[in-house]
Amino acid sequence: MHNKRWLVAMALAAALVALAQPAAARIKLATLPARERVEIQLENENATLVEEERIVTLLKGTNHIDFSWTNTQIDKWTILFRPLAVADTVRVINQSYPPGENALVWEVFADKAGPVKVRISYIIGNLRRSFSYRATAEPDEKTLTLRNYMKVQNFSGEEFGVSSVYAGFAGVFQKEMGLAESKEMLVAKFDTVPIKKKFVFNWRTGQVVPDEPNQRYVTMHYVLKNEKPQGAAAPAKGEAPTILGTYPLPFGKVRIFLKKVEADKSVNEAFMGEDWGQFTPIDDEMKLFLGLARDVKVERTVKKNERTDIHGNLFNQEVIVQYKMQNFKKEACTLDIEEDMNELRNEFCGGPKDHEASWELLGQTTDKTRVERKSAQKIEIHVPLAAGPKEGDKKPDEVIFLLHVLFKSEW
Amino acid sequence: MTRATFALIAVLLVAGAAQARNVDLVTLPPRDTVQLTIYNSEDLTLVRETRSITFKKGINRIEFSWANTLIDPTSAYFRPLEHENEIEVLDTTFPADRPQVLIWNVDSKFEGQVKVEVSYFTSGISWNADYVMITDADETKATLDGYVTVVNNSGEDYEGAQVRLVVGVVNLVEKIARLAQAGFPMNTTEEALDESKSEVSKLKSNLMRGALALADRSAGAANGRKQAAPPKIVKEGLSEYFIFTVEGQQTVKNQWSQRMVSFRTRDVPFEILYRYRPHQYGPKPVRFFILANDVEHKMGESPLPDGVIRVFRENGRDGLSFFTAQAAKYIPIKEKIELNVGQDNQIVYERVVLDLARQNFTYEETVRPKPPVVGWDETRKWQEEIRNYRAKPIKMEVRHVLAGDVEFSMQAPALKLYDFHTPEYVLEVGAGQKQKWMSEGTFHLGQNQKQDRVRLAGQ
Numbered sequence: 038m039h040n041k042r043w044l045v046a047m048a049l050a051a052a053l054v055a056l057a058q059p060a061a062a063r064i065k066l067a068t069l070p071a072r073e074r075v076e077i078q079l080e081n082e083n084a085t086l087v088e089e090e091r092i093v094t095l096l097k098g099t100n101h102i103d104f105s106w107t108n109t110q111i112d113k114w115t116i117l118f119r120p121l122a123v124a125d126t127v128r129v130i131n132q133s134y135p136p137g138e139n140a141l142v143w144e145v146f147a148d149k150a151g152p153v154k155v156r157i158s159y160i161i162g163n164l165r166r167s168f169s170y171r172a173t174a175e176p177d178e179k180t181l182t183l184r185n186y187m188k189v190q191n192f193s194g195e196e197f198g199v200s201s202v203y204a205g206f207a208g209v210f211q212k213e214m215g216l217a218e219s220k221e222m223l224v225a226k227f228d229t230v231p232i233k234k235k236f237v238f239n240w241r242t243g244q245v246v247p248d249e250p251n252q253r254y255v256t257m258h259y260v261l262k263n264e265k266p267q268g269a270a271a272p273a274k275g276e277a278p279t280i281l282g283t284y285p286l287p288f289g290k291v292r293i294f295l296k297k298v299e300a301d302k303s304v305n306e307a308f309m310g311e312d313w314g315q316f317t318p319i320d321d322e323m324k325l326f327l328g329l330a331r332d333v334k335v336e337r338t339v340k341k342n343e344r345t346d347i348h349g350n351l352f353n354q355e356v357i358v359q360y361k362m363q364n365f366k367k368e369a370c371t372l373d374i375e376e377d378m379n380e381l382r383n384e385f386c387g388g389p390k391d392h393e394a395s396w397e398l399l400g401q402t403t404d405k406t407r408v409e410r411k412s413a414q415k416i417e418i419h420v421p422l423a424a425g426p427k428e429g430d431k432k433p434d435e436v437i438f439l440l441h442v443l444f445k446s447e448w
Numbered sequence: 449m450t451r452a453t454f455a456l457i458a459v460l461l462v463a464g465a466a467q468a469r470n471v472d473l474v475t476l477p478p479r480d481t482v483q484l485t486i487y488n489s490e491d492l493t494l495v496r497e498t499r500s501i502t503f504k505k506g507i508n509r510i511e512f513s514w515a516n517t518l519i520d521p522t523s524a525y526f527r528p529l530e531h532e533n534e535i536e537v538l539d540t541t542f543p544a545d546r547p548q549v550l551i552w553n554v555d556s557k558f559e560g561q562v563k564v565e566v567s568y569f570t571s572g573i574s575w576n577a578d579y580v581m582i583t584d585a586d587e588t589k590a591t592l593d594g595y596v597t598v599v600n601n602s603g604e605d606y607e608g609a610q611v612r613l614v615v616g617v618v619n620l621v622e623k624i625a626r627l628a629q630a631g632f633p634m635n636t637t638e639e640a641l642d643e644s645k646s647e648v649s650k651l652k653s654n655l656m657r658g659a660l661a662l663a664d665r666s667a668g669a670a671n672g673r674k675q676a677a678p679p680k681i682v683k684e685g686l687s688e689y690f691i692f693t694v695e696g697q698q699t700v701k702n703q704w705s706q707r708m709v710s711f712r713t714r715d716v717p718f719e720i721l722y723r724y725r726p727h728q729y730g731p732k733p734v735r736f737f738i739l740a741n742d743v744e745h746k747m748g749e750s751p752l753p754d755g756v757i758r759v760f761r762e763n764g765r766d767g768l769s770f771f772t773a774q775a776a777k778y779i780p781i782k783e784k785i786e787l788n789v790g791q792d793n794q795i796v797y798e799r800v801v802l803d804l805a806r807q808n809f810t811y812e813e814t815v816r817p818k819p820p821v822v823g824w825d826e827t828r829k830w831q832e833e834i835r836n837y838r839a840k841p842i843k844m845e846v847r848h849v850l851a852g853d854v855e856f857s858m859q860a861p862a863l864k865l866y867d868f869h870t871p872e873y874v875l876e877v878g879a880g881q882k883q884k885w886m887s888e889g890t891f892h893l894g895q896n897q898k899q900d901r902v903r904l905a906g907q
């Protein structure tokens with residue numbers, strides 16, 4: 038289990054642990070009980086807990102058990118020593134920390150001689166995990182297969198043999214964790230995950246189209262929901278999940294591929310893009326930005342901007358924003374237009390204010406039912422766009438959506 | 449006493465006042481007992497050691513030296529434990545040519561062996577507490593173990609010592625470490641000289657008396673037996689302090705630390721409470737384990753000294769999960785213990801402003817032609833939602849900080865004001881449930897603001 042850089046040692050001083058001299062002068066005669074089992078707990082993203090079981094042979098009476106480590110970042114104040122299944126016949130009297138050493142000595146009293154299984158736990162540094170995903174969409178872009186991987190990097194300075202590795206969800210992995218080794222393991226695989234392909238227009242965050250001051254590029258996203266499919270049973274405890282909605286998806290990079298059926302019927306995969314998948318609680322959506330959708334064109338113009346004085350410097354501002362859209366794709370899609378009402382107000386009411394916008398939709402709005410109010414300040418307009426015409430030279434129809442807003446009581 | 453050159457020397461030669469000499473003949477009486485009373489609020493330890501010295505009638509010269517240690521020479525004190533009325537210290541001399549030495553000239557009317565006590569303050573020895581809590585897999589009960597760790601960097605080995613640990617905050621007018629470095633009691637710094645010397649002396653004398661009184665308490669019989677069980681730590685109160693006395697004798701070597709069990713409790717019940725206080729804990733709710741240092745929670749024997757509490761959970765797979773390490777402040781008997789074990793990914797909380805409207809405008813009418821708005825009311829409607837993916841119901845305590853003059857209303861049980869600008873309420877959600885609540889606040893802004901407080905509707 039240990040190579041020549043064997044670093045964490047637990048020594049049972051069978052005959053003598055001379056503790057009277059400073060650290061460098063401690064004389065030890067020791068037996069070296071091997072690790073019987075190691076568990077690496079990675080649930081806590083800030084602290085990795087290692088638990089190891091060893092069988093130590095104790096003498097009747099007082100024993101000194103010496104635990105030492107070099108080149109590893111063990112937090113010595115977190116080290117726990119727990120004899121297992123011996124009730125109170127083995128008792129830890131105290132533990133001492135010798136000077137200038139990464140070590141501690143347990144004084145243990147045993148009522149009788151014999152082997153005892155003990156569990157030692159400690160927090161170790163530089164043994165970390167991160168997550169990543171690989172999403173492979175079907176050619177129709179309606180579903181995908183999502184694989185969630187956990188990468189464990191062992192720069193702790195210690196080699197762990199076959200260890201149980203646990204991420205806090207999914208199953209327990211039996212893996213060998215070599216020194217300075219990185220290991221990526223499949224945590225869960227989700228088949229046939231429904232996805233929405235989302236096209237988003239955002240005037241303020243969108244990339245400017247060259248030489249077109251009233252246009253911004255539309256962005257393309259896959260959106261999947263971390264929810265349990267209806268009627269699906271949760272996986273048994275300790276088993277790898279096969280359906281979404283059983284654990285919050287951790288933050289990690291998502292690489293997205295699209296299956297492509299070649300002329301010879303073979304299936305290939307094309308890389309579509311990658312994005313950071315945000316931490317996604319159960320029932321929330323993970324929105325992945327793939328790239329620009331340049332076949333959906335949007336032009337934004339302001340058709341009305343009128344002020345009505347109320348009293349003093351108080352006024353209402355009436356604004357009509359027009360979005361003119363064209364879908365050059367062969368497939369129909371829904372465009373989501375995002376607006377921040379504070380920003381929109383600032384655009385027409387004299388710049389940033391120290392108060393938030395108070396507003397209402399007015400009658401010339403093309404279809405109020407398509408305006409989703411996410412909050413007092415955020416709206417999303419969902420506009421369906423038909424597929425582009427199949428005829429050779431025919432251009433797609435222009436779709437107009439008017440957003441008619443009254444900003445109330447501004448000054 | 450292997451590392452430090454600490455010696456108590458009974459000089460049998462008759463001598464007057466200390467004088468220059470290069471040749472001495474001395475006997476070296478060993479320590480009979482040693483007792484450490486260690487404070488955790490200051491770098492301060494009272495050492496009391498007893499030795500046996502044979503006196504002759506007349507003047508006896510006794511030399512005490514403490515090379516390479518951190519003893520405060522101003523605190524060294526000699527007293528006979530027998531024949532007190534026949535033995536008197538006449539004077540104490542700090543020889544100019546020998547650092548870290550003092551000489552007591554002792555007048556004795558008794559001849560023979562006498563047990564004496566030497567006491568002094570030293571710095572470099574400290575102790576601290578820490579705790580390990582391990583919950584069961586269901587997170588309803590826990591084991592809670594308390595530890596004390598004695599750290600000795602004083603330069604001196606203490607073998608077979610009785611150890612007492614003082615929980616309490618004592619006042620010191622000068623740091624012991626500085627006095628130890630000063631070497632001679634007269635080598636005080638300018639700032640120390642600015643202090644009233646008599647006052648300092650009086651306070652120090654009081655402190656020594658107090659420390660001796662603490663050390664006298666619960667002086668158990670020390671013994672040198674090998675321990676078959678962890679030493680018990682006896683806790684008792686004295687005035688505003690608490691003393692933890694470690695049973696038996698301990699060896700505290702220089703530069704070593706020794707950790708001992710202070711108490712063990714099993715099956716300690718605790719509650720789980722979520723708190724949403726973004727101003728205090730960040731943007732997500734955090735989970736607390738709540739218990740108390742009382743009999744109901746199988747504690748309450750003594751206050752819990754400041755220390756780190758490490759919280760683990762039995763993970764149901766013959767192992768532990770680590771939650772957090774939290775620095776806990778001193779916890780008096782019966783006081784609540786609140787352990788922040790961090791965010792919980794199985795609980796989702798969201799608050800969003802759904803609507804906002806302004807009304808009741810006030811103008812500065814003296815400004816023409818367009819009197820500006822100088823006051824208004826703004827009404828906000830919030831929606832709060834909790835999603836509980838845990839298999840048991842949860843309680844979440846929310847503090848919603850609102851600045852200014854605000855009327856607040858919400859249909860929530862136990863709605864109250866935590867302080868003048870913070871409504872507090874507790875929301876409960878069943879296992880695996882989602883629930884929404886609406887609340888409303890009207891802010892009186894600009895000149896409409898007459899107060900700086902939140903008023904709960906109907907109160």
